Amino acid sequence: MRKVEVRLGSNSYNICVGSGLLIQTARQLKENGFAGKLVIITNPIVKRLYGNALKQGLAREGFKVTVLQVPDGEEQKSLEVAGRLYNELTDFYCERTTPILALGGGVIGDLTGFVAATYLRGVPLIQIPTTLLAQVDSSIGGKVAVNHGRLKNKIGAFYQPRLVISDISTLRTLPTKEFIGGLAEVIKYAVIRDEEFFTYLERNLDKIKSLDEGALEEIVFRVAKIKAAIVEEDEKDLGLRNILNYGHTIGHAIESASDFKVEHGEAIAIGMLAEGIISNKLGILDKNELIRLKGIIQRADLTTELPNLEVEKIIQAIKHDKKILRGKIRFILPKTIGKVFITDEVSPSLIEQVLVSWNEET
Numbered sequence: 001m002r003k004v005e006v007r008l009g010s011n012s013y014n015i016c017v018g019s020g021l022l023i024q025t026a027r028q029l030k031e032n033g034f035a036g037k038l039v040i041i042t043n044p045i046v047k048r049l050y051g052n053a054l055k056q057g058l059a060r061e062g063f064k065v066t067v068l069q070v071p072d073g074e075e076q077k078s079l080e081v082a083g084r085l086y087n088e089l090t091d092f093y094c095e096r097t098t099p100i101l102a103l104g105g106g107v108i109g110d111l112t113g114f115v116a117a118t119y120l121r122g123v124p125l126i127q128i129p130t131t132l133l134a135q136v137d138s139s140i141g142g143k144v145a146v147n148h149g150r151l152k153n154k155i156g157a158f159y160q161p162r163l164v165i166s167d168i169s170t171l172r173t174l175p176t177k178e179f180i181g182g183l184a185e186v187i188k189y190a191v192i193r194d195e196e197f198f199t200y201l202e203r204n205l206d207k208i209k210s211l212d213e214g215a216l217e218e219i220v221f222r223v224a225k226i227k228a229a230i231v232e233e234d235e236k237d238l239g240l241r242n243i244l245n246y247g248h249t250i251g252h253a254i255e256s257a258s259d260f261k262v263e264h265g266e267a268i269a270i271g272m273l274a275e276g277i278i279s280n281k282l283g284i285l286d287k288n289e290l291i292r293l294k295g296i297i298q299r300a301d302l303t304t305e306l307p308n309l310e311v312e313k314i315i316q317a318i319k320h321d322k323k324i325l326r327g328k329i330r331f332i333l334p335k336t337i338g339k340v341f342i343t344d345e346v347s348p349s350l351i352e353q354v355l356v357s358w359n360e361e362t
């Protein structure tokens with residue numbers, strides 16, 4: 001098992017990464033000072049795969065465990081579902097010191113995190129992510145939220161977990177499309193921060209796609225380290241943490257212009273490539289680097305095809321994006337592989353040009 005420490009003063013915590021960690025959860029909890037009662041929040045799919053065994057393992061070690069379930073799906077990230085969970089926690093006499101374990105992907109992690117942050121003004125949160133996206137991204141850094149009306153992820157808090165346990169063996173049961181979607185975020189981390197890691201991905205992509213445990217542990221560990229370093233510098237997303245939005249300005253616009261028919265990972269892949277092309281057109285990103293970027297996206301089985309959407313609809317969605325600052329559109333663009341910069345100097349006409357001539361550009 002490898003550990004990454006997220007150093008945030010009194011809110012510091014460890015991220016444990018390795019294979020077969022779920023069965024060691026009781027030991028990890030005891031080492032972090034937890035005993036007695038605890039709650040697991042999960043969904044039926046993950047409960048069947050891992051929840052029952054986790055519960056039994058914890059019970060054997062003397063924990064008194066209650067499992068609460070929410071149905072699968074993004075729509076469960078709501079105030080209504082959070083309200084139902086508050087009632088269930090109350091029925092279970094959950095106290096300020098009772099830890100809540102979020103067992104599942106980003107949906108369960110965000111929702112459970114929101115509930116943990118708000119119930120009794122905050123109870124200990126343990127993230128046990130079981131998707132690649134959750135292991136490399138959503139379980140780290142303390143952004144917890146629900147959706148509300150048109151506000152996606154906007155009702156929430158910064159609430160750091162007390163511990164993250166990323167058992168990479170859980171990725172074996174993940175549907176391929178979810179795994180590939182998570183790879184888009186892995187590539188993002190390499191592009192924004194670590195050229196050497198990008199080269200590692202280029203050399204080991206086949207191993208990663210065949211779910212080689214050594215390679216999976218390496219990518220989850222390395223991304224956790226990168227994210228931890230960014231969060232340590234900018235916990236509340238007021239500056240540096242913005243770079244995590246690379247690929248997301250155009251990516252989110254594509255998701256929203258397609259009424260969320262285009263998968264998140266696919267949209268981010270197109271966004272990363274589009275923002276690479278924009279950087280190249282501005283004379284910043286070298287053509288060879290752009291070719292490497294496109295190559296890794298394709299080899300990861302992510303699309304580089306622009307979905308059949310009106311360009312104007314995408315542009316309008318970009319303009320409505322949350323990253324518009326004082327009327328300007330904010331972009332995170334690659335300078336080289338491993339370094340990005342933040343700019344609001346990209347004109348809508350350049351974006352349009354890149355999208356309209358997509359097939360020639362790519």
Ligand SMILES: NC(=O)c1ccc[n+]([C@@H]2O[C@H](COP(=O)([O-])OP(=O)(O)OC[C@H]3O[C@@H](n4cnc5c(N)ncnc54)[C@H](O)[C@@H]3O)[C@@H](O)[C@H]2O)c1
Binds near residue numbers: 073108144
């Ligand atoms: N908090 C953050 O910083 C942050 C960052 C990125 C994304 N997010 C959020 O994360 C969510 C997306 O997360 P996600 O991609 O993990 O989706 P998800 O939680 O919906 O999980 C994807 C699917 O995989 C299933 N699943 C989970 N683990 C499994 C396993 N080991 N084997 C088989 N099936 C499994 C789930 O039941 C679900 O059907 C979004 O709501 C997004 O807003 C949050």
